[in-house]
Amino acid sequence: MEDKEIWELLENREYAKIKEYLNTKNEVDLADLLERFPQKQQIMLFRLINKEDAAETFANMEPKMQETLVQAFSMKELREIMDDMFLDDTVDLVEEMPANVVDKILQATDAETRQRINTLLNYPEDSAGSIMTIEYIDLRRKMTVKEALKKIKRIGINQETIYTCYVIENRKLIGIVTAKDLLIEDDNKYIEDIMETNIICVNTHDDKEDVAKLFHKYGFIAIPVVDTEHCLVGIVTFDDALEVWQDEVEEDMSVMAAMAPSEENYFGTSVLQHARNRIVWLLFLMLSATITGMVLSYYESAFAAVPVLVTFIPMLMGTGGNCGSQSSTLIIRGLAVDEIQFGDWFRVVFKEIRVAALVGAALAVVNGLRIILMYSEIKLAVLLGISLFLIVILAKLIGCSLPMLAKKLGLDPALMAAPLITTILDTCSILIYFALATKMYQL
Amino acid sequence: MEDKEIWELLENREYAKIKEYLNTKNEVDLADLLERFPQKQQIMLFRLINKEDAAETFANMEPKMQETLVQAFSMKELREIMDDMFLDDTVDLVEEMPANVVDKILQATDAETRQRINTLLNYPEDSAGSIMTIEYIDLRRKMTVKEALKKIKRIGINQETIYTCYVIENRKLIGIVTAKDLLIEDDNKYIEDIMETNIICVNTHDDKEDVAKLFHKYGFIAIPVVDTEHCLVGIVTFDDALEVWQDEVEEDMSVMAAMAPSEENYFGTSVLQHARNRIVWLLFLMLSATITGMVLSYYESAFAAVPVLVTFIPMLMGTGGNCGSQSSTLIIRGLAVDEIQFGDWFRVVFKEIRVAALVGAALAVVNGLRIILMYSEIKLAVLLGISLFLIVILAKLIGCSLPMLAKKLGLDPALMAAPLITTILDTCSILIYFALATKMYQL
Known part of the structure; x- marks a missing residue:
């Protein structure tokens, strides 16, 4: 049945038909269905749900809708729901609701349940206690x-x-x-x-x-x-x-993309909150990039003399960043699933350096050929080749080391993902490239 | 008990003690434990495992070790293990083993099981059929x-x-x-x-x-x-x-970090394989960066005249890349958990543009202040401010659209993550920046 058919049945007060239809649905789907209706209809529909499915449906709803319903429920209705809910779902509910709603919920539970809720609420936020149920x-x-x-x-x-x-x-x-x-x-x-x-x-x-x-x-x-x-x-x-x-996966992915992790889903987050989640890292990384800019100013005379040098900056920075984020992503995942420990640092570095040597050599050769074809300048090809090789080695080294260091320091390894690594490597790449260039071109 | 104690007991042939200890372990831990011993000891230890735990322990092992064991087993031993294994684990085993080992395994199973294995093997690789069991x-x-x-x-x-x-x-x-x-x-x-x-x-x-x-x-x-x-x-x-x-998460993360996904874990992948997994994307992205380089050559006279323009390139490219990857990561996750559909494109774009306007304005102001403080040049501050604002808008627009487009085209949205978006945005950022700069500085 489509939503508009339910709308029609609601308008024609054919409640028996709706009830029958709702009875064929899983509780998770019922919660989804109700979310698509406005407040008044939500309450009407909820009251048409089978008694046995009501508590489970309620537990599967988004907090906003739960709040609406709790406020609309009579004390008797709320008590029936609360009696049927599992304790851990009740605790989740109490944690999400504003104070006045919590009051009403607690009034609808007996003294023993209230005490058990309290016990569970007292466990630290990230502990096993906070996600356990005491019903067994x-x-x-x-x-x-x-x-x-x-x-x-x-x-x-x-x-x-x-x-x-x-x-x-x-x-x-x-x-x-x-x-x-x-x-x-x-x-x-x-x-x-x-x-x-x-x-x-x-x-x-x-x-x-x-x-x-x-x-x-x-x-x-x-x-x-x-x-x-x-x-x-x-x-x-x-x-x-x-x-x-x-x-945890969502959080890691957010942090790895330079965002503050958010508990809400994409559409559930307001524009302002989206902006807030993203701006801090952007500001920090933008200002960090100033350092790369300063290094570049230092070599201003070099690229004023040989302007073609500038045109390779994006390629070098991009490759360095990509190499670094490949390594950091692998290590962050390895740390997350406990495959890699801090004690493996030497083993990881040894592996990454060998990978980097292979990858760096291949990139240097391909790029060298491209430059010789486009510019017929062997010196430039050699300069770029050596730069690329060194940048790849450094990128893999930093990319694998920083997440492990973060873990050792008790920080989230995911912080050391692509955005930060890329910014750090930008500075390093420019330094390596222009240091070599000034030597080779005697600038 | 530590591994070295087990070694000692093995050398002293105190098998009863080892047996007793192994009996206190979970099958997953037993598989882990055996992995840490060389081939000969693996087989000795495996034979000391409780009969009831043997099949489950075997099912939890890495393919390499399973292969070793199957080759070492007598036909009678193998038959006992196979009888106790769940059918879906047997099918996984048959899929992983080389042909001669598969022959031995099939010899150790009865005709009915063989037929059931065949049925299961015939389902397409990514289908529900391929991961189901027919025991219920x-x-x-x-x-x-x-x-x-x-x-x-x-x-x-x-x-x-x-x-x-x-x-x-x-x-x-x-x-x-x-x-x-x-x-x-x-x-x-x-x-x-x-x-x-x-x-x-x-x-x-x-x-x-x-x-x-x-x-x-x-x-x-x-x-x-x-x-x-x-x-x-x-x-x-x-x-x-x-x-x-x-x-799936591992695969998404690999693709988002510009790597070919690998079924093996970090240490289980050889250096050569690691290099192979990483080189293709790096080559592609490196050569794509050539386009950015070509755009830069086009403006060579501009930065030859005002060299300070070059020093802002890393900051602009970095910010554009980061903004784009924030959006693309959010959309890729939203698509993965079915929160976002292709039909939501307009809604997503509308949201991203408003976020971009807020973020872009904030970054432009902060960066403007920094430039006025460092260079006392209002014109430069205005140029950078407008560039930043436009780049952020474009970055969010491209960052949210490309993953949705990929999905529509039946590609993996994760392909459109940070690395590719960043490379595309590099070119766009440079274009916007120098187009504005040549106008404002009349170069």
């Missing part, structure tokens, strides 16, 4: 499979994931049993006999990006989160980890 | 929950994921039941009463990257794959989708 199934070692299945049947409905159950003793995590084990093993077996005791878990204060990496490495559906005493405090599920991972 | 649990609508659980218990051990079961009628997919439903619902209920009939599924020939996006959008654990008649032929699980998604 805990079992005892002396339970049988049958008892465990019974427990799941009793409380399972409210758990976000029941596919991994956690075996607890004195609040400590001692084992893991998957739903698959429970489904397959004999009913009378004891949990302690089928549980996995080699547990991979994270600490509440671990960096959430490191947690996301574990999901990628091991392909888990959920990872348990423990405190310093190895007591189980919650679990992180793969969907939340996936989001962390995507945010 | 199928149910009938008239089964009860109890019967379904019994079926899972009977055949579940060999299925990669049992958390989503598929209801089939005349080979057609008519519903989905999650393991959670089965665990929670009453034993005597019929499957048709609890199954979800709003099914999100993909076709065997859908692009695997689109499939990966669905996982991200909906947070599924598995997605069913159907043929053109809506018959169920397999499922894609989230771990395989995650891998597709990561490969």
Whole structure:
């Protein structure tokens, strides 16, 4: 059904038909659909969504729409939604909403949930604690499979994931049993006999990006989160980890393109905010380029005497920048997926220098031939050849070293990507080129 | 335990101790561990791994090591591993190995498996079919929950994921039941009463990257794959989708940094291969920069007369390039996550132009002040200000348009990233700047 058909049905008050249609849609699609309608219709449509799908649909909406709805809900409606929402989604909601909306939300939750929300809100922003949920199934070692299945049947409905159950003793995590084990093993077996005791878990204060990496490495559906005493405090599920991972990629790409990372999507960001995200780096890089300008002024007499020298500046600067950003991108990715450590510096440099020698030689030869063809000047070809070769070597060296240095200093390696590397290399390229040129042309 | 302790135990033939230690490790870590040993020790260690973990450990290894092991295995050993491996991992293995190794692998599998491998190998490389597995649990609508659980218990051990079961009628997919439903619902209920009939599924020939996006959008654990008649032929699980998604990010980043994408990691790629991956773009961009050089030669008399003009070239080219790559990166990401479509072109351009006007004005003012301070020349400040403003506008315009155009033409939008945009903008920037300069200075 197209949006305009829904509009028509709304106008003709054929709510039953809309309800029927909405009932065929996934919650994520429902949230998308509602976003396309104005406020008044959003609320009307939301009330036509199946009760069972309402909370999940609500959790999938953009914050702005959630705010509208919370303000439009009666206390009873809000309470129903809140009862059905998973705790981690509620926490996300509380974090996004303005204070008066948060008040209304908290009024609609019971005292126990409020306390749990508070606990979760207290974890540092980038920690595993901040993305975990405290809803999970805990079992005892002396339970049988049958008892465990019974427990799941009793409380399972409210758990976000029941596919991994956690075996607890004195609040400590001692084992893991998957739903698959429970489904397959004999009913009378004891949990302690089928549980996995080699547990991979994270600490509440671990960096959430490191947690996301574990999901990628091991392909888990959920990872348990423990405190310093190895007591189980919650679990992180793969969907939340996936989001962390995507945010990280988006953030890296922004930083690598000289922008402040933004949580909003492209159209969701205002023109002013777009400008703000971009201007700081541009200003910094523009002023840094002044240094290259100053180096050029120093050689003013040189290119006044041999003006053709100027025409190679874009090519040299471009090649240096591209070589540098190739290396820096590779190293930034390698650092991000933990393939490369700071201790590998020598190994990386050795590799990059050999690559640079090959690439530099090839570029120097091709460019030399071009110059001889265009200008029939061997001296110029030699000058450009040597310059190119040295610039490529330096570009690869700086391009691979700076991200590793940034990591070592606790900075984001992505800062050392193309824009900054290119600006640094511009100065270096000009210096190398004119130093050689003044020597060779005795200027 | 550190590697050197394992070495010692190996030398002292204390295999029981090694076996005990290996038994405490996750299969992914076991694969990592074995990679750090030479061939002979790899095989010794692999034989000490618990039978139940062997196949999974093997599946997690790099192809080179898999090849070594397959060649070292007896036929009986290989058959045991193959029996325990999931079909999609076996297909990956067959794809990676050289012909003689594939022969040995196929000899170790039964006729039915061989046929299934063949079917899977026949799907196009980038299709959903190529990443799916054909191991899943199928149910009938008239089964009860109890019967379904019994079926899972009977055949579940060999299925990669049992958390989503598929209801089939005349080979057609008519519903989905999650393991959670089965665990929670009453034993005597019929499957048709609890199954979800709003099914999100993909076709065997859908692009695997689109499939990966669905996982991200909906947070599924598995997605069913159907043929053109809506018959169920397999499922894609989230771990395989995650891998597709990561490969895509890596590929985008490579292309955006002017490199040929590589499936290998940094250290796994030889120097020669690294050079090859990088040289093509560098050559192309270097030769393209010749055009900028030619534009510069055209204005040779201008900068021979006013040499100070040359010193601003790096700043103008740098700023243009950075502005362009900011826009192109945003649009490339927006296209990748389906936020932006070709039809949004006008909306995007309108947004970018307003951002560019703000950013351009700010940069022009700051740069103007700097020039007045450094050179006390208002004319120069005005020339640079107007140039900067126009260059920023053009950079944002080209930066946002080219990726969308590429998408429209069926090319990878990531091709239109920083390196190419920068090179194009270099020429434009120089043209704008010198056209204005010759006018203002009447050269």
